[in-house]
Amino acid sequence: MIDVLVVGSGLAGMSFCEVLEENNKTFLVVADDSQRASQVAGGLYNPVILKRFTLAWNAAEQLKGVVPFYTHLEEKLKLKLHHRVPVLRRFASIEEQNQWFEARDTPQLQTFLSPKIRTNTNTSLEAPYGYGEVMHTGRVDTKKLLAGYGTYLDDRNLCVHEPFDFDALKIGPSHFEYKSIRARHIVFATGYGLKQNPYFNYLPLTGTKGELLTIEAPELKEHAVIKSSVFLIPLGRHRYLVGATYKWKDKTNTPTLEARTELLEKLDTFLNCDYEVVAHVAGIRPTVTDRRPLVGRHPQHDQMYVLNGLGSRGVMIAPYAAKLLYQNMEYDLPLPKEMDVARFSKKYVKG
Numbered sequence: 366m367i368d369v370l371v372v373g374s375g376l377a378g379m380s381f382c383e384v385l386e387e388n389n390k391t392f393l394v395v396a397d398d399s400q401r402a403s404q405v406a407g408g409l410y411n412p413v414i415l416k417r418f419t420l421a422w423n424a425a426e427q428l429k430g431v432v433p434f435y436t437h438l439e440e441k442l443k444l445k446l447h448h449r450v451p452v453l454r455r456f457a458s459i460e461e462q463n464q465w466f467e468a469r470d471t472p473q474l475q476t477f478l479s480p481k482i483r484t485n486t487n488t489s490l491e492a493p494y495g496y497g498e499v500m501h502t503g504r505v506d507t508k509k510l511l512a513g514y515g516t517y518l519d520d521r522n523l524c525v526h527e528p529f530d531f532d533a534l535k536i537g538p539s540h541f542e543y544k545s546i547r548a549r550h551i552v553f554a555t556g557y558g559l560k561q562n563p564y565f566n567y568l569p570l571t572g573t574k575g576e577l578l579t580i581e582a583p584e585l586k587e588h589a590v591i592k593s594s595v596f597l598i599p600l601g602r603h604r605y606l607v608g609a610t611y612k613w614k615d616k617t618n619t620p621t622l623e624a625r626t627e628l629l630e631k632l633d634t635f636l637n638c639d640y641e642v643v644a645h646v647a648g649i650r651p652t653v654t655d656r657r658p659l660v661g662r663h664p665q666h667d668q669m670y671v672l673n674g675l676g677s678r679g680v681m682i683a684p685y686a687a688k689l690l691y692q693n694m695e696y697d698l699p700l701p702k703e704m705d706v707a708r709f710s711k712k713y714v715k716g
């Protein structure tokens with residue numbers, strides 16, 4: 366008998382395994398490769414919504430745990446994963462500069478928005494109105510992290526690589542049986558794969574496709590993240606991520622020519638050096654109608670849980686939500702109402 370069966374090994378599943386290990390709980394992961402959001406993510410964490418200059422939901426609280434969580438993983442996996450990097454919001458006009466200062470006057474944004482306008486000194490970039498710098502930002506190499514974490518699990522025989530077979534799940538009064546596994550609890554952390562989950566598909570997960578390009582631009586020599594109509598994220602060795610798109614109809618992980626064209630058109634409005642596209646990826650963000658995570662207990666099956674709805678901010682939210690879910694599971698501590706799936710219990714039709 367194990368304590369928890371975790372389904373899914375993206376940022377959500379991995380973060381939950383971390384909390385379990387920290388608390389000496391036994392677990393096993395079942396995961397396939399059907400969803401790719403965490404693999405393709407830009408990996409940025411940034412507490413500010415840069416379109417409107419507002420603080421993201423609960424961002425200050427989530428941010429507190431980010432650096433300790435990912436630096437602990439760096440030590441554990443012996444990999445360089447976390448990079449502190451400033452995010453520079455490119456201003457498109459004087460009005461935007463003014464909006465920045467207005468936002469900075471609010472108490473919750475003062476810590477995060479720099480009071481000085483940075484002038485552009487990079488001749489490969491067009492930024493006549495300069496930049497505002499967001500503080501306390503960084504990037505996590507999520508692809509490397511998940512590859513490293515996968516190896517860590519495999520070395521300990523803690524991961525079964527297969528699509529979860531819902532027909533093979535038996536729900537008993539005190540535990541679950543899945544094939545030869547017996548577990549006290551089960552946690553579904555399957556990202557957009559939630560749509561195929563008969564226990565939780567009543568939840569309003571919408572899913573938003575995102576695509577990212579990698580370009581190689583030897584002349585650019587930029588070390589900060591530039592946020593204009595798209596993000597330009599330095600990776601080192603003259604490579605940069607460019608993205609991402611937001612699309613609501615197509616739910617495949619297939620890169621499209623339409624997205625590539627859209628991203629390059631936006632990039633060309635502020636980048637004026639030569640570059641070459643060297644990679645193109647796509648994934649589905651697990652977004653929710655009310656833009657809050659989907660965390661908590663199943664309305665009918667007490668020991669069954671969901672950890673989902675990380676939207677476009679999985680790097681910051683995953684460790685935070687995983688910790689709260691664990692405390693809910695183990696100590697029955699209530700979850701914050703905004704993220705608790707109990708807010709949708711009226712949508713659940715008893716099976």
Ligand SMILES: Cc1cc2nc3c(=O)[nH]c(=O)nc-3n(C[C@H](O)[C@H](O)[C@H](O)COP(=O)(O)OP(=O)(O)OC[C@H]3O[C@@H](n4cnc5c(N)ncnc54)[C@H](O)[C@@H]3O)c2cc1C
Nearest residue numbers: 373375376377397400403407408409529556558575679680
């Ligand atoms: C292009 C793009 C850029 C992004 N950039 C950023 C960024 O810069 N910063 C940021 O914070 N966030 C970013 N995000 C969002 C971030 O990727 C997500 O919030 C996060 O990865 C979601 O993690 P997850 O574990 O919930 O889901 P996923 O990463 O989708 O993981 C789900 C896991 O469950 C598995 N699974 C699904 N169904 C089943 C099944 N039936 N059986 C077995 N296994 C199953 C999947 O294969 C996968 O292993 C980006 C997303 C995209 C698409």
